Amino acid sequence: MPPPPTPSSEGTGRGAKSARTRRRVVDAAAHVLVRRGYAGTRLSDVAEVAQVQAPAIYYYFSSRDELIEEAVAVGLARARTLVEEALAEANGSPLDRLRVAVAAHLSTLLTHSDHARGAIRTVPQLPESMRARHRQAERDYIDIWRGLVADARAAGEIDRDLEPGVALMVVLGALNWTAEWWDPERGSLEGVIATAQRLVVDGLSADRS
Amino acid sequence: MPPPPTPSSEGTGRGAKSARTRRRVVDAAAHVLVRRGYAGTRLSDVAEVAQVQAPAIYYYFSSRDELIEEAVAVGLARARTLVEEALAEANGSPLDRLRVAVAAHLSTLLTHSDHARGAIRTVPQLPESMRARHRQAERDYIDIWRGLVADARAAGEIDRDLEPGVALMVVLGALNWTAEWWDPERGSLEGVIATAQRLVVDGLSADRS
C-alpha cells in the first residue's frame, strides 16, 4: 500500500526522503509528458528521468494513469497559483491586470519547470474519463480569465463587438501555443511576453481604427 | 509490394476502387490522429474507421509510421492549398489579405475534414526523425504568413514595435489552438472567424491607443 502523500512531510525528518523521491517521480512524469504526450509517456522513461527503477513507481502510485493524473493536476494547480499570486499584487486598470496575467501565464508556461507545460499540452489528449476529473480545475483557471475580461468589459475597455467567451479562448490559445514553438534561443522570454501583451491588449481593446 | 499511389487513378477504371480504399485509410488515420495523438493512434482503430481489417493497411503502407506520415503530409498540404487559393482571389490591402488568410485557416482547420486538424495537432508530437521530414512543409506554410505580415508591415499597417516573427507565431497559435476547444455547439464558425479576425488585425494594427 503506497503511503499517503503526507501534505506536510516536506522539509526534513519523518519520510522526508520518501517525499522527495515521490516528487522527483512526478516531476519526471511532467517532463516526459511535455515531450511525448499522454499515450507516449512510458513508465520506463519516467523512471529513467527520476533515477529509479520502473517498478519503484508503484510504491507511490498504483498505476501509470494515476501518476499522470497527479502530474497534470499539479501542473494545473501551479499555473493557477502563479497567476493568482501575480494578480494579487497587481493594481491598476482591468487591462493592466490582463497584461499581468498574460505575463504570469507565459512565464509559468515557458520557464517554470515542465509542470504547467505538461498539463496544458496533455489535457486535450487525455482519455475522456480522466479528463473529466480535471475539468473543474480547468474551469476554475479559465474563470479567473473570464473575470478579468468581464471587468475590462464593464470598464468599457473592451471592444463591445467581441464575443467575450470566444475572444478569451482565442487569447488563451495564443498563449498556450507558445509552448509548442518557443525556445530560449528563439528570442528572450521578455520579448515574447511583451509581444503577446501588446497583441492581446490591442486586440481586445475598445479603441479601434 | 504496395501499388504505387498512382496520382491519376482517381475517377473510375483501373485501380479506382483501390485508390478509394487507400484514401479511406488515410482519412481514417487523420480522424484517429485528431483524437488520440501520435502515440495513441492504433492501427486497429484506423482500420475500424476505414472499414477494413487491420492487416489490409499493410497492403498500402509498409508500416504504421508510414501511414501516419502520409496523413500528416496530406493535412499540411491541404491547409496550405486552401489558404493559397483563398489568397489568390483576394485583392485588397495587406491587412485585408491577412483577414482572408485567417478565415481560410480557421475554416480549413475546423471544418474541412480532419486532415488539417490532425496534421496541426500531431506535428508537435512526432518523433524528431519523422518531424524533420515535414519541417520543410511547415516552413513553406509559415512562409506564406510571413509574407503577409511583411507586406502589411511594409505598407505601414503594422505596429513597428512588434517583433514580426514572434507576433506571427502568437497569431498562428491563437488560430491553431481553436482546434482544441471549438466545437459547432459552442458558437458558429463564422462567429469564431469574425472574432479572430478582429483580434488579429487590431492586435497587429499600427494605430494604437
Added chain:
DNA sequence: GCGGTGGTCTAATCTAGATTAGAAGAAGTG
C-alpha cells in the same frame, strides 16, 4: 470457364511495456 493479378481476410507471431512477486538494502527504534 481458366490463369492471373489485385485486394482483403483469418490466424499466427513477436515485442514493448505495464504490472506483480518476492528478495533484499537502508534507517530508525528499542
Added chain:
DNA sequence: CACTTCTTCTAATCTAGATTAGACCACCGC
C-alpha cells in the same frame, strides 16, 4: 546489536497491438 518498517531492486508475468504468413475471393483478359 536484533527487530521492524520503509524503500527499492531484480526477475517474472501478461497483454495489447504491430507486423507477417498464407489462404481466399473477385474481377479481368482471353
